Amino acid sequence: MQLYNTLSAKERAALIGEAGQERLTISFYKYAHIGNPRLFRNHLFVRWNELDVLGRIYVAHEGINAQLSVPADNFEAFKDHLDSISFLEGVRLNIAIEQDNLSFLKLKVKVRKKIVADGLNDASFDVTDKGVHVNAEAFNALIDDPETILVDMRNHYESEIGHFKNAITPDVDTFRDSLDSIENDLADHKEDKKLVMYCTGGIRCEKASAYYKYKGFKQVYQLEGGIIDYARQVEAGKLENKFLGKNFVFDHRRSERITDDVIAHCHQCGKPCDTHVNCANEACHLLFIQCESCARQMDDCCSKGCKEIHNLPYEEQKRLRRGKGASNKIFKKGRSPVLKFKS
Known part of the structure; x- marks a missing residue:
């Protein structure tokens, strides 16, 4: 079989x-x-x-x-x-x-041990006691309420190219990092504010909403179906689209354009750009934002050093990589000192 x-x-x-x-x-x-x-x-x-x-x-x-x-x-x-x-x-x-x-x-x-790496001890709280799921129309009304705090549950490289207007976008590398960071930042508003969350398709908010209710937040909401379904509902219902830019996705496309707004910048020259690429140097493979002009100038690489290696004969590249583990930059998702315009 x-x-x-x-x-x-x-x-x-x-x-x-x-x-x-x-x-x-x-x-x-x-x-x-x-x-x-x-x-x-x-x-x-x-x-x-x-x-x-x-x-x-x-x-x-x-x-x-x-x-x-x-x-x-x-x-x-x-x-x-x-x-x-x-x-x-x-x-x-x-x-x-x-x-x-x-x-x-x-x-x-x-x-896997978990379907999303969250670092939580699920036995310590009721994971089924989730927040209120809302559709696009209700979500729009909620985030217009001055008593609402809107939080992006995604990572920095996702929200950099697209997010909802006025959302808090934590500068974190992982979902696990965001949970405690958000709780600490909003600790004074557990009783009086509406905590509204969103993510790509809803899965991160599903666990986070139960966790925050356990942590004492009284009014917890999550966008049903995430950004993906929001965009579909907005188009079908002719609703106001409150999202700006692209939705980062975890496949070869890397993103879906939700609106024409370009809110990010090329990490190498600073020009408006929201196209994620991976460094062409196989020993690096860093994820970063690169415009077409820099892609031509840098041969699709993140730095001059990577460009030099990428232009070596393939067998020489393999020899240089031999015996070395994967570069830590692969997991840094755009965090590298060689990227001068990374916000």
Whole structure:
């Protein structure tokens, strides 16, 4: 029984191009008790591999977090399979605003301790005692209320290219970092203010809302479906769009444009730009914002040092990397002294 990918990303991309079929980029999550995550993982891999599903899926005892790409022609079969699983029947699917047939190139279903790394001891509070879920219309009304504090539950590199007007955007590297930081900053408003949170698709707010209620916040709300579903609801209902810029996403697209506003800047020259790239030097791979002009000048690299290495013969690059671990810059998401205009 095949429980692994047999094609490389390059081979898969070629097949997708030859097939000429439209694919849908989808995300969903569900907190639920899964007794045997590994068995469940194997079940998903076998069935989804048959449907040509690609993506990154995390399974844990606490539930599932999925970001994937499915052929449009197989969507109904995929949805039927989800509905055949008791706790996933009718689960909300966030379908991407901007589609890209190459958003994912492999099927990766991994067993993790948690579906989102939050650093919390779930046994210490009731994770089911969540905040109030609100749709786009109610969300807009809430954030217009002067008694509301609006908080972005994402990381600095996500909110840098797009966020809601007047939102608090914590300067953090991880979701785990944001939890205590936000509580400390808002400690004086647990009783008198409405705490309204949002994230990409809703999963981080799901856990955070329960945590903040446990920590004493009396009025806790979260945007149902996150930014992805907000954009869809705004368009369908002709509502005022209070988001600015792009929504960062965790696939090959890296972002979806929600509005025409460009609120970020190239990290190398400072010009308005909101295009995330990875440094072309394979020993670096730093995520940063780079405009087209700097990309040409720097050969898609983050620094002169990386440019020099990138222009070496490939075998020489491999020799220089041999025996060295992955650069810490890979995990710093735009934090590097070589980026002069990183805000």
